[in-house]
Amino acid sequence: xxxxxxxxxxxxxxxxxxxxxxxxxxxxxxxxxxxxxxxxxxxxxxxxxxxxxxxxxxxxxxxxxxxxxxxxxxxxxxxxxxxxxxxxxxxxxxxxxxxxxxxxxxxxxxxxxxxxxxxxxxxxxxxxxxxxxxxxxxxxxxxxxxxxxxxxxxxxxxxxxxxxxxxxxxxxxxxxxxxxxxxxxxxxxxxxxxxxxxxxxxxxxxxxxxxxxxxxxxxxxxxxxxxxxxxxxxxxxxxxxxxxxxxxxxxxxxxxxxxxxxxxxxxxxxxxxxxxxxxxxxxxxxxxxxxxxxxxxxxxxxxxxxxxxxxxxxxxxxxxxxxxxxxxxxxxxxxxxxxxxxxxxxxxxxxxxxxxxxxxxxxxxxxxxxxxxxxxxxxxxxxxxxx
Numbered sequence: 001x002x003x004x005x006x007x008x009x010x011x012x013x014x015x016x017x018x019x020x021x022x023x024x025x026x027x028x029x030x031x032x033x034x035x036x037x038x039x040x041x042x043x044x045x046x047x048x049x050x051x052x053x054x055x056x057x058x059x060x061x062x063x064x065x066x067x068x069x070x071x072x073x074x075x076x077x078x079x080x081x082x083x084x085x086x087x088x089x090x091x092x093x094x095x096x097x098x099x100x101x102x103x104x105x106x107x108x109x110x111x112x113x114x115x116x117x118x119x120x121x122x123x124x125x126x127x128x129x130x131x132x133x134x135x136x137x138x139x140x141x142x143x144x145x146x147x148x149x150x151x152x153x154x155x156x157x158x159x160x161x162x163x164x165x166x167x168x169x170x171x172x173x174x175x176x177x178x179x180x181x182x183x184x185x186x187x188x189x190x191x192x193x194x195x196x197x198x199x200x201x202x203x204x205x206x207x208x209x210x211x212x213x214x215x216x217x218x219x220x221x222x223x224x225x226x227x228x229x230x231x232x233x234x235x236x237x238x239x240x241x242x243x244x245x246x247x248x249x250x251x252x253x254x255x256x257x258x259x260x261x262x263x264x265x266x267x268x269x270x271x272x273x274x275x276x277x278x279x280x281x282x283x284x285x286x287x288x289x290x291x292x293x294x295x296x297x298x299x300x301x302x303x304x305x306x307x308x309x310x311x312x313x314x315x316x317x318x319x320x321x322x323x324x325x326x327x328x329x330x331x332x333x334x335x336x337x338x339x340x341x342x343x344x345x346x347x348x349x350x351x352x353x354x355x356x357x358x359x360x361x362x363x364x365x366x367x368x369x370x371x372x373x374x375x376x377x378x379x380x381x382x383x384x385x386x387x
Contacts, residue, residue, distance in 0.1 A: 008174060012118075013114060018147075020141055020164075022144045023148070028041060031087075043097075049338060056338075059072055064324055069116050073110065076113070078169055080110065080168045082165070084161050087103075108334055112326065112329035118130050135252075141247075147163065194327070203377060207332070210275065211271075214304060216337075217364070253307050268315065272375055274307045274374075275370040276371060278300070347362075
């Protein structure tokens with residue numbers, strides 16, 4: 001049974017993140033090929049972000065209320081595949097906006113609901129570490145990006161969209177293939193605590209706030225690191241290797257280093273370590289673009305992102321009852337991380353324009369601000385409703 005649960009989760013994550021890898025890098029090019037200007041692409045992507053903020057938590061709440069995580073995840077995967085293919089027939093702003101909104105709504109709950117299934121199957125690490133399947137997902141994303149590049153080069157943008165759509169449908173099939181965990185029907189009859197109840201859980205609020213600060217601090221790197229590096233004379237090949245090092249560190253933390261480290265120090269201390277690692281990473285980037293230093297700090301991504309995510313899920317699993325876990329993870333993923341990333345990205349533009357590389361000190365400050373909040377979680381009792 002343990003082995004079946006692990007294999008099923010690996011199949012789900014490989015298909016899901018492989019699909020993201022196929023489609024995410026080429027989607028702006030698909031929109032441009034459909035006749036959209038950069039300004040209209042920005043409007044479409046902003047609208048998609050707003051849609052995700054609503055659609056994700058709504059799907060999570062429905063999954064909790066009806067104990068229907070698997071069918072809702074499968075349906076969302078199927079709709080995502082259809083929406084991806086619909087980009088092939090759409091042209092012009094309004095048709096592409098409609099397709100983009102549908103794609104955003106369908107993708108919003110995918111990763112959080114997959115995490116719900118993986119955490120249930122892992123049973124707190126008794127069956128297998130959650131990091132194994134999430135690391136496999138990160139590796140599948142890398143494979144998907146490479147496959148998309150090869151497909152687009154040989155057969156055009158449509159080939160990447162089709163490959164991603166097929167993988168999304170495969171992820172839906174993998175979600176349905178697994179068996180519901182014991183007690184699902186009993187959980188369905190329970191009231192559940194809903195959005196307001198979750199927000200009254202002090203441990204949940206603090207966990208999401210820490211994640212928002214630390215992950216939000218990545219926004220300037222995601223938006224402007226390549227520009228900064230190119231201005232310093234770092235070629236595209238070397239820059240690509242720096243990104244690859246960061247992703248490799250993420251996979252290493254998920255698969256190998258993260259689970260035993262958290263078992264030793266605990267998830268709250270893990271959040272503090274992730275926040276400090278992020279602060280060091282951005283402080284160094286604020287002061288130098290010397291290649292040896294950049295190589296040294298890229299490996300910190302394994303702590304500032306992967307370890308953070310593992311610790312957050314551990315704390316949410318401890319603080320939130322099973323009947324509200326899908327709601328909690330969709331709030332964490334779409335509102336906590338998505339909204340924080342969007343806000344930090346908006347702030348990054350003026351900061352980078354005014355201070356150039358030194359603007360990364362602001363991101364270091366965001367990360368450091370999370371440290372005291374993380375340490376307070378060490379004394380937080382499970383499922384508390386205190387302020």
